[in-house]
Structure formats: structure tokens, C-alpha cells
Amino acid sequence: MAMLPVLAALLLVRASYAIDPDLDGDYCRTRRYPRCCEGRVDDCSVPILGTLCYCDSFCVRPENSDCCPDYLEVCHNITPTPYPRPSPLFTCTHEGRAYSLGSSIRINCNRCTCREVYPGRVEFECLDRPCLIRHDLIRDINEGDFGWKATNYSFFYGKLLEEGIRYYLGTHQPERDTEKMSELHLVRQEPLDERFDSRERWPGLVGMIRDQEECGSSWAFSTTAVAADRLAIQSRGRDSAELSPQDLLSCLDPREGPCNGGHVDRAWRYLMNYGGVTEHCYQYTSGRNNATTQCLIRERKKPGNELVCPSGIQGTKYFSTPPYRVPPHEEAIMLEIQTNGPVQAVIHVREDFFVYNRGVYRHTRLSNHLPAQFQQSGWHSIRIIGWGTDRGRKYWLCANSWGEKWGEGGYFRIARGENESQVESFVLAVWGRCWPYHRQGHRSEGPVNN
Template sequence: MLKIFVSLLLSSSVFGETIDKLHPLSIEFIDAINRQQNTWKAGKNFDENTPMSEIKKLTGSLKSNFKLPIKHHKTDVEIPDSFDSAEQWPQCKDVIGTITDQSACGSCWAVAAASAMSDRRCIKSNGELKVPVSSQDLLGCCSYCGFGCKGGYPYMAWLYWKAEGIVTGGLYNTTDGCKSYSMLPCEHHTVVGPRPQCTDYDFSTPSCNKRCDNSALVYNDELTFGDGFPYTLNNAEDIQREILENGPVEATFNVYEDFLSYKSGVYSYTMGSLIGGHAVRIVGWGVENDLPYWKVANSWNYDWGEEGYFRIVRGRNEVDFESDINAGLAKI
């Protein structure tokens, strides 16, 4: 009985301080996360003095009561135990394997959408169309998608692709396509790193300039479009079958304080308060130690998490991860 009491005491306090009073970026909070579970590893990502207002800029997916039409797949399609989109479509490996950096802007909704659109366009063209879809164009020109760098609605990005089109364009300081991302990569997490700290910047939403960076390219000629009405998926097996058939999808989920310290492993919510909504790209899935997971590409650069990726528990709608998946077909 004494051992049980001590165990409960340790699980709810650290050196006499209750967990709910710990700073969410502190070593004590991180240690408490690692004591309470063994499927993922938490570690120091942020300086404890980082304002939470700055961290909230890493999110940007807004909630809405509106949902795109739900798509269901035939259940006779066999689902493998593991799957990786980059391995399935090696002709598009460089596109699918791109890890983005949203910089000091709450543009995850646009960056994740444009990345999934790029993947799907490449896959449908059998590797012929590798120039990415421009997250810059989507972020700056979709006035009804939300509030730009202050957040947006992922489903609206897919509607905009269908209705208005989005030009081509790659990462910051690249010459791929029409409009490259204008905000430079920065350190979202590490105390010391090769890039400037994101906290040094406060980017506003880029203006909608309907012209290409390269004057030799014509904006209207570089437009890409979605084919047919976009849709949502809301259960694990339909999400898997959709990825098997058409490629990566955009997912939205709730970010809690413990996720800020993710380093590796299969994440599940352990402790902490809600930070905000975040949009990411699901590229595959697998199983580790009998625990099913999604493989997810984040937009906080390649030195975050597992080289820019994270894994999260699959099949139980962890932190609302499987309840609002947006996608659409590419027109080629």
C-alpha cells in the first residue's frame, strides 16, 4: 500500500510542486512527461523564457463547424501494416520528402495543404509535375481562408485550390515555380541552432501579388487546380485507403503543452493545457511495439522531432487527429 501511495504522489508532483503548476517548458515538466509514459521521448526544445505567445505562432489551424463532404472508401481494399508514400511513389520521393518551415507565421494551414497538393499532383502525373504548389500564393491570396499568418481554415484551402487555383512555387529562397515562400526559416525550438530565432521576427501575412518572382513566368500559366469537390475523412481506415490511392492528406489536431517537448517515438497526450490547433501532413503509418501510429510531416524544419517528422497513435482519434482530415484530387 505504501508503494502505491508513493507512486501516486510522484506521478502528481515533482519535488513538492504539483504538475499543473510547473512551467510547460521546464525540465521538471519534461521529466514528469517521461515518467508517466514510455511510448515517446520528451526533451528540451524551447528555452523556458520563450513567451507562450510566440509558441502559439507555431500553430494556426482554426476550428469551424463547417465540414467538407465526408468520403468513404470501399472496404475491400487491403490495408498493409505499414506504408510510406515516398517509398510507394519513388518518382515523387523528393517532393513527398520535403520538410517545410512555416517560419514565424501561423501558416501551417496553408503550408500543410500546399505540401499535400504538391504530393498529389506529382503522384497523379507519375512524377512529371514535380514543381510544388505555392503555399505563399495560398497564404496571401485566399482572403476567405481565414487570417493568413494569424491562422486559417484548412478545408478552405482545398476549396480555394478548386475554385481559384494556386500557382507553383517552392521553399524560401528557391527558384522553383512562380512564387516561393517569402519568410525565411528560423529556429522554432532549439536554444542554439544554425538559423535565427523565430522570436526575433513577427511576420505579417504577405500581400497578394498576382505575378511571379521570375518575370519570365506568367502567373495565370502557372496556376494549378484541384479536380472535383474536395472532401474530408474521419476514420482511420478511410484515411489509410485515401493515402494508398491518392497520396498524403492534410490533418488538423489539438496541440497540448506536452507536444512542445516531443523528440521521438509514438506521441499520445500525457499532460498539459491546450495551446491551439495545428495542421500537418500524413505521409504514412506503421506499428511499433504493437502500437499503431501515423507518420506525419511537420512544418517546423528538419531538425525538429524525428528529422522533421513525428509519429502519433493511430486508430483512437488521439487529440482529435483523425476527426478532420482534408484532401482533394489534383487536376493535371
């Protein structure tokens, strides 16, 4: 009868008998002589984890058992069940940081979730929306022989391609009636240079690179830049001023919103009818706050009236002559630039242009095999300020409006004579006769011819 409690206890212990892998080893096996399994023998003990475990039948108790881990196997020939292994702790990693299963983060422009993709393997599953910066596209361009190199721009990273089209371009495709604008054909009186840079021909009179930031305002930036260049060149620097894109963005048609794009012909019409003010007078803010739509120039048309600038100073207005279209031919564009200064061009921008770093740009067509959403495009306006040849590749030298950290210090070169990206299709210029109207209502002297 004395053995009944022991047998009952053995049944209870056996039902859940498993050895913790951390305690697996030989304990009772080391005490075979004497075996110690029967009765109560206090000397039948073995050191374990700083204390003692026992190999006699007295150790078997439903509670507070102090048997050695291998007691049942050695003394009663009971094989332990496999110890349940803990479930693996699945984590996804990104840039050296671990994320638990089910966590969501943003990688580039896509939302990604840590999921078990198949048993035992977890990884981030991401949406497949086209990003403005695509590392595979940059790699393929740089490994190919395209004549130019690409790079990752931090100010573009994390944005969708459609956001780049919307917020970093902003020129509407010329309307059919606008494309019929009369062309002005110059008569060449001197040979065209093999290489030409307006900054060298007219030092200090050609405007620097500006940054439209996150605002579809290239139409306003390129228009005011070309107008200012022509004004400075034709006046030999006497009327040198950086004109305000914000004036056009806020005052031409406030209902449209400043960052929703615009037409270059309407921008020139505004400068012709209402005049423009300087950047110092009306500073650019739409790139940081594209909700700014209110026109802060109180008097738009009458040049004789006193002009109070939004910045609080008394200002000057500059009026343009009507723009004219330069014939869409390589030599005609070169002649116009060499004779009168930088011109405005409307170009068709595709997905790879955003990652341009250096060289002579040509569209690569590397995304042609991808869905249409990866091939979105838009229209942009820039200045052409010169031309040249690089290892046999003819190019136009152009000024962009994405700041000096983009491209070749804010400039880029694009294939010349091929109408690459339609850069030669719609080129505009103005005579350099933009008279400033001062608040007293007096015109300056007329333009100074070169």
C-alpha cells in the same frame, strides 16, 4: 600637567578603538619585560607591515598615532570594540555568471530579479508565466512510461506557451458547416498493409519537410503539401511541383494578415477557384517577416493570361478539384492513403506536443494539475503519410511543418485508432487531378491513373 595631553589623546583614541582583523595579533604583549608602557622609549617598538609600531605613551597622539594595535589593551587595560564587519556582497548566479542584488535578467521566457529572499540568502525571483519549453515537463516525460521522449528545442526556448500556440500552429478549428462536408467512402480492393509509408510507395513524389517558422501558417503549408503530393502521384511525376504557401497567405485574404491562422477548407477553395503557384515563383517570407500582406500575384483568376511571378519569372498555375472528407475511421483513412497518397489532418495540440522528440505520441496530461494558463492549446494541420506499429503501439506517420530539427527529422508518430489529439476527426483529401495551367492557356493532359 604633562600627562593631560596624553590623557586627552587616550580618550579620543578610546572612543573609536577597534582593531582591524587584518592587524590583530600580539605586539606590545611581546614586550612585557621591560613593559615599555610609560614615558617615551624609542626602543619599545615592534615590526609591523614593513615598519615599526610603538608601545610607549609617546605613541598616543590624536593624529598620526603609531601605537601598536594592542597598545591600549596591554598598557591601559582598554578592551577594543568589535571591528565592524563589511556587509556581505550578495550576488545571484545563473549559468556561471554573477548578478548583483537588484539585477534583472530573462531566464527562458520569464523576467527574473535578484532579491534577498530572507536574511543572508539571495536568489532570482521570476515571473511564473508558462514557457513553451519547460524543463520539469521534459524531465517528467522522459522519466515516465509514455511511449515517447521529449527534448529541449533551442528555437522554442525563451518563448511563451501562448506564443507557440499563436505562431507555430495557425489552423482554425473547422466550422460546424465544414464538419458536415460529405464523406467519400472508398471500396477496398486490396488488403491494407501492416506498415505503409507514402515515400516508399511513391519514391520522389512525396514532398519533403518544410518550416513555417514563426508564423501561424500550418493551414497553408499542409494544404499546398497535400495538393503537391496528390498532383505528383496521380501524374506519375510529370506534374511534380512544390506549391507556394505564401500565395495562399498573401492572396487568399490579405486583410487577415499572413500569420494569424486560417481555415483549410478556404485554402482548398482558393486552389480550386484561383489556382496556386510554385515556391520558386512565390517564395515564402512570412516566417521571417509576418507583416508581409500584399498579394504579389497580379492576375488571380484568368489562367489564360500571362503570369509574372514575384520572383520575376514567368509562372504556371495549378488548380485543385474540390476537397472531400475522409470518414473519421482508422481503416478508411488507411485505405485513402494507400490508394491515393497523403492526406491532410487537423489536430488538437497541447503543451507537451511542442517538446516531442521521438516515439509514439500521446498527450501526457502532466500539466492537468497546473493553472489553466499552463494548459493552453490550439489547432494545427499536418499530413498523414503512412502508419505502422512500434512494440505493440499502433501509430500514424505524420509530416509536420517545423523543420527537420524537430521530432524525427521533421516527422512524428501519433497513436492510431484512438483519435489521439483528434487526429482522425477531420481528414481531407483531393483527387489527384490538379491540372497545371500554363501562361499560354493550355491545359496539360488529364491525370494519369495509378
